[in-house]
Amino acid sequence: MPPARPPHPPVSSIDVARLAGVSQSAVSRAFSPGASVSPKMRAKVLEAAAALGYRPSVIPRIMLSGRSRMIGIVVGGLDNPFYAAVLDHFATALQTRGLQTLMMRVPHALSLDGALDQLAGYRVDAVVTALAVGSRQAASALSALRIPIVCFNSRLTAPWISTIRSNNRAAGRLAAELLADRGVRRAAWLAGPADSAAARERGRGFADGLAARGLLPPIVLAADDSYDGGYAAMGALMHREPPPAGLFCSNDLMACGAIDALRARGLSVPGDVLVAGYDNIPQAAWHGYDLTTFDQQAEQMAAAALELLDDPATATGGQSRTIPARLIERGSTSGLIT
């Protein structure tokens, strides 16, 4: 028994050739832009193709060329608008170049290699991920697949693995200086989950910046990487002690939660507390938050990733590009405390 075919098999070039009374290669040529076909032949083929509803399959092309024109993208949850924006920009950029987006959603950073195994089976030309590659051991497993991989905001580079990063540490320093300039003497750092290297760098930069101004180290709050996490952490802090005058959050989602927690306790932002975040998600610009933040410029990150992948010399990995985060100053840090 032959392998089970789908109930409605797609029309093949042979079907079209039969109907048009020509060879199968003629059909192929009629659909190939630069091929040598007489206009008459092309017309005959296209007519038969239209009658049957024929679409050339790219699958055999993948076998012949060894390139699928599909790029795998691995994301960890689109409930954070920043990741949704990254995916959005990336898919748009890929389509402009005639590439497809094979998307995988993974629950944890740990499942990255499992996802990559599957993507490798589909022979994706490259993989882009917002997830960090945790260990050097995981990296060598990925290197073994010999598929170009670009990570956003991961420190690590390796054969076949490149990195696009935001200048997290400098941004953290800048946040500290901004708050200090506004008169903040006592600041807090709302840290994300411990496994994010990028968030750690932002926190370190923030502490550096405070120290450079002769201020005390920040109160460090650990929280879940979400609106609720920011809300809960800020609420918990205020049970114990008076809130600091300045708050820097490892992302905007947490910052929005923190702001709402402060306001729920009757405090004003920026009247009583200045707040800054990171990512510049759309909600940061909403009038209810008007949040000062750092724009990671997702569009440029996507462009940089494709640039790395386009060039055979850099596609084999080991590259690192830094896209500077731009400070977006808004109302949440405009209150002047003196």
Add this chain to the structure above:
Amino acid sequence: MPPARPPHPPVSSIDVARLAGVSQSAVSRAFSPGASVSPKMRAKVLEAAAALGYRPSVIPRIMLSGRSRMIGIVVGGLDNPFYAAVLDHFATALQTRGLQTLMMRVPHALSLDGALDQLAGYRVDAVVTALAVGSRQAASALSALRIPIVCFNSRLTAPWISTIRSNNRAAGRLAAELLADRGVRRAAWLAGPADSAAARERGRGFADGLAARGLLPPIVLAADDSYDGGYAAMGALMHREPPPAGLFCSNDLMACGAIDALRARGLSVPGDVLVAGYDNIPQAAWHGYDLTTFDQQAEQMAAAALELLDDPATATGGQSRTIPARLIERGSTSGLIT
């Protein structure tokens, strides 16, 4: 000259067979779960495969089986958290079943057929889209592709095209009743873009519900389908006349904008104006908005779509399923106006 191959061709089963000194079919069997291979043979093959970094390609399997195990999903912009959530749930559901997500992002609903042409070339097993199929003419073009298509919130069904809908009209009525029960005598409807059939139904239901209570028809505000659209439309209304006591918005994003516009004018929600939205995006639950809304239950919509596609009898289209929207009552409609 043979066709240009990529600089680093993937390892094939023949390479593994050569290294292990076995036949190529033995390699295939070693990687097929239920095949008859001796443990010794399997071990030998797996060792050689690991040494070379071999991953079986699914591309030839697609050619033989006629099924790619890829589902195309066409979305129109992830800046709306609702669409991001739909995509998120869908990708998760697909992965649970071992299916891949081939994502396409299209600028306008008009480009749906262009996107489908490309997806057809990749021989996706089905297509799911949150975009509405505009005309019956467009539908017949899609039907010709003979690929199962599931549309969210489109009215139209056709051969190969099924629909998963929210009970928009009933929800609109319910919104009207809720506001009327709270003492609203004069209400407004913040309509989305004209091309959304779902939004139109919500508005019609809202008008129906107001009429059933003997109230005047709603003030209709046309706006862009976004936060800024809601903000601008609400702001413009207040330039002309006093705001209505109740507002129903065709989606949450616009509702958030409208709330911020009201507050920017010194009005309170829900103190002065009651507001309800649609979609139950995460931001609706944020404490700053606390927005009453209708949950479209994206997870169930995704499940229903897969159920339609799983059954060969329903995969060929013409089906319609309704997932009831659940009213989520929050603080934005809690003010009692008497």
Add this chain to the structure above:
DNA sequence: TTGTATGCGTTATCAC
């Protein structure tokens, strides 16, 4: 310009 033949990497069938 057009037709014929070959190969891409895998699975299924058949003979051993």
Add this chain to the structure above:
DNA sequence: GTGATAACGCATACAA
């Protein structure tokens, strides 16, 4: 349990 072989749909080198 194992190896040889056909087939999937298309693009290409070559022959006509």
